[in-house]
Amino acid sequence: MDSYLDATANLYREAAIKPDVGLCCTTNPMNVLPGLEIPKIMQEMNYGCGSIVSARDLSNSPNILYVGVGGGMELLQFSYFSRRTGGVIGVDIVDEMLNVCSNNLTEAEQLNPWFKRDFVDLRSGSALDLPVEDNSIDIVGQNCLFNIFKEGDLKQALSEVYRVLKPGGRLVMSDPICDTLMNEQLRNDDRLRALCLTGALPLNDYLKAVTDIGFGTIEVRARRPYRIIAPSHYQTDELLYIESVEICAIKDPMPADGPCIFTGKAAIYFGDEEYFDDDKGHVLLSNQPLAVCDKTAANLASIGRADLFISSSTWFYDGGGCC
Incomplete structure (x- = not known):
């Protein structure tokens, strides 16, 4: 495993053992849904940078895959729309995170009469080699994970998502972006990359990485302030403004004249x-x-x-x- 992937696994292993409220932060309120109670521990382990759970994507009890389980909050939110055994699959490479997530989901079962622990199927696996069959998933979600990957691994992660999605399926995701190019020292800092800071791509590069895989339709659903990398705290000569972007990539056929990007x-x-x-x-x-x-x-x-x-x-x- 590459050093930056080791650093990422170690960081989130620590975050599983000792929740870190400030590790990441969503920049908009969590979804409030009727009859949904989110355990406090899930809120403390909300290691994302945006919101990807939207009712408009989740009709007809879809098959859902969430990559990088965190504390389980989004697995619980997705389950709200797919209330059946194994309707939501959660994949993570960190065993400690899977164990904590499972415990959190058991707690959620006590708070939510409609929710059953077996609605969520937790699997050990990598975003680079998803333990899921081809063309079997309606919705894939990831929140503040793919930005960590370097170019080759990002291409592999997106290819894996494309493989498991059904035709017309959707990848919903949120990641940091930065339209100012960062210096190599920042980009090669394994811990800062693991912290979802210095892997941030310019938006156009981020969208191109997605469409190069074959996604024919892209929806940019939100673009929000996220972080500042300032010379007073980091090895940079200029202030870097990082945003979070929320997009939906649809496995539509690629138009002859190129992707439709909204x-x-x-x-x-x-x-x-x-x-x-x-x-x-x-x-x-x-x-x-x-x-x-x-x-x-x-x-x-x-x-x-x-x-x-x-x-x-x-x-x-x-x-x-x-x-």
């Missing part, structure tokens, strides 16, 4: 006609915003119409529209 752009037609049709499948009703992927936004902008407005990226996409 970053929260919209097109608005405000001309004199009832609607505008670009003859490429996009019909804009008068003064009604239509969510569009970045590719379509660029194509519409190239038409050069004075009565067609294309918004900037809002870094928030909540479905709908057309690519």
